[in-house]
Amino acid sequence: MDQRPVRTRWLGRLPTLLRPPWSRPITDATPADTRSNPDAVVDCAVYVDGRRQPGRPHYAKAYAQRRRDRRSFVWLGLHDPTPAVMATVGSTFGLDEHSVAQALADGHRPTLQRHGDVTLLVLRTAGYVAHTELTDTSEVIDTGDVMVFLGDRYVITVRHGAAGALATVREDVQRRPAVLAEGPWAVAYAVCARMVELYLEVAGHVETDLERLEETVFARDRSADIQQIYQLKREIVEFKRAVLPLQAPLRALLRQQPDGPPPALRNWFADVDNDLARAVDRVSAYDDLLNSILQSRLAQLAVEQNNDMRKIAAWAAIAATQTAVAGIYGMNFTNMPELQWRYGYAGALLVMATAALTLHRLFRRSGWL
Incomplete structure (x- = not known):
């Protein structure tokens, strides 16, 4: 036990206490109310000049210490947060009540919104569900959504559903410190790029299903039922709702806006927009092809x-x-x-x-x- 007088111990700590919060190192020794992250927190990290700092601090302490450091930002990742967790997160980062309510709900349409000093980018996630054969109840595409809240010195990603995990996004973008050095908008770019990449992957699997269905419809035995075609059409309609509406938010990000992404990232967003156009063309073509298959099957019947x-x-x-x-x-x-x-x-x-x-x-x- 320290036997020094209280005044002496306090004076010894004075140089540390006088240092600004954003210059102090983040340690795992946090106060009792912020000692551990909730279960909904997938990851939380501090990035300085595009490089992740060691450890996984609590988001409240990380943001309190880094909010005034212009070279750093906090990236908090949440998955299906509870109302209590989201309320605490909103209070910590200054999110309004409407933003907190949006983060708790799922099934949003891709959009770009502005809430005061916070920009909200909503994207739909998509994942292919592997199956041995197509039936009238087969689930082909699993969708969810991810919301990206962009503040001055922080970015919060809130994901709903099993599809579209962001662990690989964080790993990939951390290998590109020059991109991460652009701030929170670099995370928004990485998330958009990953979602569009998933769209193209799902589109490739759906194309295989369409080829098999087409072979079945025009085979001699014609074993394809009309219910199977309708089921795949419903899945593609759900896929279209995830892909097509994202065009408008991405085009809005490409316009010169003071509260938009920095100029260094606009070329990267343009690449994502080009890839999204490819995905839109493929999905639209699949929908037309499926309509043709459906009409052919109806004529056969x-x-x-x-x-x-x-x-x-x-x-x-x-x-x-x-x-x-x-x-x-x-x-x-x-x-x-x-x-x-x-x-x-x-x-x-x-x-x-x-x-x-x-x-x-x-x-x-x-x-x-």
Whole structure:
């Protein structure tokens, strides 16, 4: 135990206490109320001149110590945060009530919004669900969303759903300190680039499913059901809702705005916009192709139904001849020809068989049977 007088110990710590908060090193020795990050926190890191600082500090202490350092920023990553966690995060970083409410909800449309000094970028995530065969209940594409809150010295990513994990995004962008040195907007660029990359990956898998479905529809056995085509169409519609609306926010980021990304990052955002255009073209083409497959299958069903109706009509005509002969000789009138003939029964059966075989041959020749 330190036996020095309290005044002496306090004076010894004075040089450290007089240092500005953003110049003090971040350690794991945090106050009791900020000792550990909540479970919803995937990662929290401080970046100085584009390089991650050692450790994983609590976001409250990290932001308090680095908020005035123009060379650094805090990146906090959240996954499905609870209302209590999001309320604390919002209070720490100065998010308004509307922003906190948006972060708690999922299913948002891709958009770019401005809330005071905070910019909100919303993107949809997408992931391909592997399956052995396509059924009328198969889940092909799993979607979620990720919200990027961009402040002066911080960036908060809030992800909902299983798809679109950002761990690889953090790892990749940390290998590019020159990009990270541009500040929080570098994280926004990395997230956008990763989401568009996922769109292209999912589009490649969907293309394979479409090729298999097309082969099944136009095969001889034609085993594809109309429900399977509708199921894949629903999945592609959900995929379109994730990809197509992102064009407007990205185009807005490319415009010269004082609160937008720095000029050094606009070329990178332009590359992301080009990749997104490729994804949009592929998804739109897949939708058109699926519509064509659906129309072809509907036409095949109409032809198959017509063939079935012709077969039914042919067999009905054959049965009608038997009914006609049996009906005539079943009337039991007294004065009818051949009623007393010894071979009348055999002759009637012979006439019925001859008529049935003749009609069957004619229908086969015409393609009805």
